[in-house]
Amino acid sequence: MAELQFFTGTMDSGKSTLALQTNHNHAARGRAGRIFVTRDRAGAGRITSRLGLTHDAAEVGPEFDFWSYVVSELTHGARIDYLVCDEAQFYTPEQIDGLAKIVDELQIDVFAFGILTDFRTQLFPGAARLVELADRMNVLQVEALCWCGKRATHNARTENGVMVVEGDQVVVGDVEQGEHVHGRGGDADVDVAYEVLCRQHHRRRLTAARAKAVSLAPEPLPFG
Numbered sequence: 001m002a003e004l005q006f007f008t009g010t011m012d013s014g015k016s017t018l019a020l021q022t023n024h025n026h027a028a029r030g031r032a033g034r035i036f037v038t039r040d041r042a043g044a045g046r047i048t049s050r051l052g053l054t055h056d057a058a059e060v061g062p063e064f065d066f067w068s069y070v071v072s073e074l075t076h077g078a079r080i081d082y083l084v085c086d087e088a089q090f091y092t093p094e095q096i097d098g099l100a101k102i103v104d105e106l107q108i109d110v111f112a113f114g115i116l117t118d119f120r121t122q123l124f125p126g127a128a129r130l131v132e133l134a135d136r137m138n139v140l141q142v143e144a145l146c147w148c149g150k151r152a153t154h155n156a157r158t159e160n161g162v163m164v165v166e167g168d169q170v171v172v173g174d175v176e177q178g179e180h181v182h183g184r185g186g187d188a189d190v191d192v193a194y195e196v197l198c199r200q201h202h203r204r205r206l207t208a209a210r211a212k213a214v215s216l217a218p219e220p221l222p223f224g
């Protein structure tokens, strides 16, 4: 039986690497697949992993219809055994519904990869729909770590090095090294970056830089 599987983890937990490994393993056994992505850090139409793997992929725009695409391909004689879908948190709920229909009606496996929650700890619409519909959810085994050493469970966004909890849900970027993107007001340039944190440090807005600054701050002078 075909399955809709959702592989999830924080940023930098190895999802794109696993997406490309999954494609490699299935293709090596003669299965025919299609690879999709949307808004990869490296630009349109590529899946890139921080381990250096990269692969061409079809870019999924907001209007892309998975069901029509697959049916059209099959009608024209193509064979499709599986779909690999990266950055699936950015897909629309309707697109996730289309993927589930492809699994059920056409017996094609779908392997979807993406983060669950945004920098405000709220579910992305595509990830929420995957949680609702997936046959299986798999949390990545490689643990990204918070600066304190605990397992990182949340993604924090920083602007010019300072953690923020307001702004647009989608700002493509990377962990640590600052990506220069346009500020949310549209009129200011800010360096947006991401950092993975444990829940406690996300709640306290304690990034690695702030924790270091706090620990280096001089003791307050004794009263009097």
Ligand SMILES: Nc1ncnc2c1ncn2[C@@H]1O[C@H](COP(=O)(O)OP(=O)(O)O)[C@@H](O)[C@H]1O
Pocket (backbone or CB within 6 Å): 009, 010, 011, 012, 013, 014, 015, 016, 017, 018, 048, 049, 050, 051, 142, 144
């Ligand atoms: N220089 C490195 N040496 C070994 N492993 C690395 C290196 N750089 C990145 N990685 C691994 O790659 C993972 C990130 O993989 P990637 O597929 O890009 O993540 P994701 O798609 O989840 O953001 C890191 O968690 C780490 O395990």
Ligand SMILES: Cc1cn([C@H]2C[C@H](O)[C@@H](COP(=O)(O)O)O2)c(=O)[nH]c1=O
Pocket (backbone or CB within 6 Å): 010, 011, 012, 015, 016, 039, 040, 041, 114, 115, 117, 118, 119, 120, 155, 156, 157, 169, 170, 171, 172, 173, 174, 194
């Ligand atoms: C938390 C968060 C992330 N993003 C963006 C940043 C990256 O471009 C992707 C995640 O990619 P990865 O392969 O998992 O590292 O999502 C965002 O737009 N909004 C957020 O809140």
